[in-house]
Amino acid sequence: MVNHKTPEQIAAMREGGKILAEILHELALAARPGISTADLNIKAEAAMARFGVDPSFKGYHGFPASICTAINEEVVHGIPGKRTLDDGDIISIDCGIIHKGMHTDAAVAVMIGKVDPKVVDFVKTTQLALEKAISVIKPGNYVGDIGFAIQNLVESRGYSIVREYTGHGVGVNLHESPEIPNFGTKGKGVMLVPGMTLAIEPIIAMGKRFADTLKDDWTVITRDGLPACQIEHTVVINASGCEVLTKYSGNINSVYPQ
DSSP: OBOOOOHHHHHHHHHHHHHHHHHHHHHHHHOOTTOBHHHHHHHHHHHHHHHTOEESSTTGGGOOSSEEEEETTEEEOOOOOSOBOOTTOEEEEEEEEEETTEEEEEEEEEEOSSOOHHHHHHHHHHHHHHHHHHHTOSTTOBHHHHHHHHHHHHHHTTOEEOTTOOEEEOSSSSSEEEEEOSSOOTTOSSBOOTTOEEEEOOEEESSOSOEEEOTTSSOEEETTOOOEEEOBEEEEEOSSSEEESSOOSSSOOSEEEO
């Protein structure tokens, strides 16, 4: 069942979304050659403590960290550890927080140093897919419209949707109904109405869409070893469209070239 939020719950998520955007901005600026993903997790936890919020991910189904990191061929759910960033890498940093009992969820993609222009185009396509999806979120449209918008853009540029991983409702719980696939058919699925809060997250592969989970039971990698990318925002549907709750208020958007 879809959980429609009260004005008070939306206000809490709006506050939490601003905090989460600040935390991800800090992590994006820290993501430079030589830093380990474990160090990024430490920085995330320090920022959460400073803002007085709790991590959504840590302990969720046993996940051991407060952020998920995905470098190059890693798709989603990477456990922060010893792996360090190198010049030319891309990394998606996924983070969720709890503020006043409400979850928000977002992810940024960071390009490290001199990145292959083909990979830059790929990352920018992920960002454009997110923006395209957000542009169709309004009352009376459907979940299928969101998936169609993402799929149409991504596949028209020669990339693939990793279909096993989707967006979702968010708020009272980290994952709520409805599930929001990054592919779909216009006019199909759950109708969008005011008060719904959604995590929209294109998850795409530069090569083929097939992916496998490593022996840690969390980290997902592309089967062909080519890069993957995830960028995510939490939004709330209002009377005329939607409001992005996790957008950074400064002059840098969700992709952070270094």
